[in-house]
Amino acid sequence: MSERYSRQIVLQVFGVNGQNKLSKASVLVIGAGGLGCAALQYLTGAGIGRIGVVDGDSVSLSNLHRQVLYSTADVGKLKAVIASQKLTAANPEIAIKAFPCMINEDNSLDLLKKYDVIMDCSDNFGTRYLLNDACAMLNKPLIFAAVSGWEGQIAVFDNNEHGVRTNYRDIFQNQPGNSEIPNCEENGVIGVLPGIMGTMQAAEAIKLIAGSGQPLINQLLNYNLLDQSVYTVHILPAPAGSYKLPISYDEFKAIHYHPISLGYNKDVEEIDFEKIHDLIDKVPTLVIDVREIHERPSLSIKHIQIPMSVFDFSLPQEIDEQNIVLVCQHGIRSLAAAEKLRSRLPDQKNIYSLAGGVVRWYGQL
Amino acid sequence: MEIDIITFGKISEIIPNGIMSFAAVTDTDELKAILEQRYPQLAGIKYKLALNKTLIQENKPVTDGVTVAIMPPFSGG
Secondary structure, three states: OOOHHHHHHHOOOOOHHHHHHHOOOOOOOOOOOOOHHHHHHHHHHHOOOOOEEEEEEOOOHHOOOOOOOHHHOOOOOOOHHHHHHHHHHHHOOOOOEEEOOOOOOHHHHHHOOOOEEEEEEOHOOOHHHHHHHHHHHHHHOOEEEEEEOOEEEEEEEOOOOOOOOOOOOOOOOOOOOOOOOOOOOHOOOOOHHHHHHHHHHHHHHHHHHHHHHHHEEEEEEEOOOOOEEEEEEEEOOOOOOOOOOOHHHHHHOOOOOOOOOOOHHHEEEEHHHHHHHEEEEEEEEEEOOOOOOOOOOOOOOOOOOHHHHHHHHHHOOOOOOOOEEEOOOOOOOHHHHHHHHHHHHOOOEEEEEOOOOOOOOHOOO | EEEEEEOOOOHHHHOOOOEEOOOOOOOHHHHHHHHHHHOOOHOOOOEEEEOOOOOOOOOOOOOOOOOEEEEEEOEOO
């Protein structure tokens, strides 16, 4: 066995047996950002036999504070390509493959089948729910982590010793809309946080593969960097019928995990308040306020209110009006609601979102 | 009665962490309703409750001194 791994082979609960298991294992890492950069370096160092790196993004300057595999000279280059070059240099004894593409309903199942353990290092709910559903369908271990601000979450979704397997939908049944939960761009993230969470993901993968310790199976660990506190909760399966997982390739493909990437946004027009008045005057137009009940100021124009929190199940069965205008406070939720509507209504309907929201046109609506 | 409320992420900005007093709460459904009344912004956010470190999947009785965690989903990476 290689001198490279001698310091971990001497560990009694790991040993040559543990190292052999790592060298025979394969891990697919989706996302080579903050979480992925950390996870990938330790998986590579530990000697996982085969590693796949999936990311369709290029390096940008604002990534560098947390995505520590990249240097300033890498700005503009493909993350998956640069990451796999640097990882191969760090450990040429293992096989690292770059997939410089976004994972989607078409390419994910074939790709996931080729790896033993799947690691969700992505940065958006579309990819997270896609990986969750695909891993549940294929019965692949999924190591999930996500960050926000100064806090992180990590969980391992796999069969426990009693054969019970939970998944992300047991915690959060439905995929939140694009604007419901702020991402790192909107909310910010301290650079070291995804480094810690990604390193924890690598630790869970190594434990899971080598059979060491107790991986966080069916548990959600919450980490707070500000006070270094950890709060772990047990995930129980949700009651039957709470949600539906796809059970076939066709069902999986029918779920649109990334509504924007499927082009619905091209069919949603962002408009100003003058255009709303213009539409109302000329053609039957339904204005829907998607703000929560408590949000002010109220609209003075004729409208109905369907708060975003109940939007999915409170829409009218039939909408007679030709034009539908979605309105919210800043124009972000209304755009997400418009995209949802676009995917459900026939193409003949015109769907609009008020750009800048009520705040921008204060006093004029 | 008193309940130890532990909040995470953006929910910490709406609901403070710590012991909170209630006139009477019998179960987690009632607790959710009271919290959403006290903190209306909570009603517009996706969140999950855990009672004494176990996720709540159906209405559960609440007794004095329990710990309730309120967790939102995170998407960042």
